[in-house]
Amino acid sequence: MGKLRSGTVVRRFTILYAAGFLGSGTALLALTYLMSGSRLTTAAPEQPPAGPAGPGAAERRIRDLEGQLSDMQGQQDHQLLAGSLIALVVMVGVSLLLGRVLAGRVLRPLRLITAATRRISAENLHQRLAVAGPADEVKELADTVDGLLERLEASFAAQRRFVGNASHELRTPLATMRASLDVAVAKPEPAAQTVALAGRLRTELDRVDHLLDGFLVLARAQHGTLVDRTPVSLGGLVREALTARAADITAKTLTVDDEVRPDTWTRGSAALLSRTVANMVDNAIVHNQDRGWIRISTEHDDTEARLVVTTGGPVLDQERVDRLTQPFERLGADRTGPEGSSGLGLSIVAAIVTAHGGRLTLLARPEGGLSVTAALPSAAGPEVTR
Template sequence: MGKQWSATVGRRFTILYSAGFLGSGIVLLALTYLMSGSRRTGVAPEQPPPGRTGLAAAEQQIQDLGRQLADVHAQQSHQLLVGSLSALVVMAGVSLLLGRFLAGRVLRPLRLITAATRRISAENLHRRLAVTGPVDEVKELADTVDGLLERLEASFVAQRRFVGNASHELRTPLATMRASLDVAVAKPEPAAQTVALAGRLRTELDRVDHLLDGFLVLARAQHGALADRSSVSLGGLVREALTARATDITAKRLTVGDETRPDTWTRGSTALLSRMVENVVDNAIVHNQESGWIRISTGHDDTGARLVVESGGRVLDQAGVDRLTEPFERLGADRTGSERSSGLGLSVVAAITEAHGGRLALLARPDGGLYVGVTLPTAAVSGEVTR
């Protein structure tokens, strides 16, 4: 839309300037042609009276000179007309070039503002256009955009701060409720209903705690505070995630194809990258069918360090898959394992990937299941190595 708008405005300015220059040239040439012309007067031939033969000959010569002057004037007028038309054609071309140049100069500040605005996203709202120069309409527009960015930044920061603070504050009552359940169950000979109720409440408390933990990680990833950067092996993170979920993999009788390479290195926050890999692996396990399969691979290519996790299952709708990076989005209520999912897994993966300058690809496999591809910047292995 931006390019089309700019091209349309530039075309309009070019036509406007060209029409103005060309119209001025036409008026100038027309006035020059009209003012250079003169009225031609003819000398009527007279019959010389008798006895005035010499005078008649002189008058005849004057008439001949008048006709010659008239012919010369007509020829000059023709040449002037041809020259004017040629000059008009040249001026038409020059006016187009000049109009295009002036339109480009007029629209250049707007193009700079558009390019700078496109480079600003939710992760770098602190950047400003900071247009310098005289106080004119263009600077007023840039200052207005800067003011809008400032308000958006304040809103984003307040939202992330609220999520983080609320998640921290809610952990205290959760811990209190869990302690109360432990006290009730620890009493001598507790009632069977009390034990069953405590078990159900513990399960729900674990889900809420897991949800709050997801909120905290999501807020940290979206904030972009990655002070603890180090070289991290994606293959090592995958092995840790698979080891931690070995019981669930066995319970579902899943076949895991591990094609990870230990030399797949990237750089970033070890805690966040570990959570990213855990969420991708957990998503492939939880939302899989019994006796299904998972294929995990890591490696390098021209785009960077890659992590690919594929899982089997039913055929999914790509439009629904595209929404999985949004919080609490699921592919239908009947999706396997959705009752144990917080709905933040892949949104956390997307936020962590973006915070590390990477890309996330979610694709519905043609024969069923989900393809998750994470591409991160490649890191050279140095003395500072994690996992």
């Protein structure tokens, strides 16, 4: 962790320490000056009484000595004041330096706690601060943070277990319902109503199955650990997604402008990144108008690999577009498409991109339509790493 920014507690401690020293030093200087002036004034010799004979020369000598003594006292006062002021200025500088050193030492445990807390994420919640030392306020704060991390770890573990159990428990009754429909339709000469009902139920079961799959992928991206990181070609994933949806593109008579570069690589879970690209392509197809267009491009530099999917259409509200990364958010019936939408597509994309250390940007184009950009950490292809 870098140094604390200007204007933080270190600076406030330094200014407070220096101000306290300056105030006390000024008060001490004033008190010393007043006491010195009073002492020297009372120490001045008194005017001797005039003798009967009136020795004028002696009286003049005494007055000269008194004048010299007064001048010497004034010079001493000025020298004392000047020296004290110089000493005060020097000590103010020393106090600023000393105050910063002391403030840094006092706040060093807090900086260590802040740095350690920032390093802890969902993937290493098992780590603890474990601050050693006396039972003071700093250790109490560290122990409180450790307790919070322990509760978060337990919560994440319970959520992962729930996702795994839900995957099994919810798919089993769906499979049973499908089997029951198949048995009912397979009977000799089934009633027309039975066949029609079975068709409608199969459609709804497909939607539930698709929704369940979206939930599981979203949960894995948000709370899972990416252990299967490998080099992945964004261009290859785009080719696969376009091939899989070729029939839907043809059915809508969409024009696809392909500007995909084969040397755009990232590193991560191939399954999750494939789902990301597929969802972005699906979103561009489903939420598009007949005879519309799609432009897909990839680009990269030393730090980022970017996939940009742009579509035409009506002018959209940017504030509503920004909410599309939230589950079940839609732009209305005009963007649900004939296939319907679970409202999880872009939220899944956002969760997967974030889990890979990237960012998702949604931009409502001024001329109409939507531009979706997934920026991921750039990586070298396997042919470069050999």
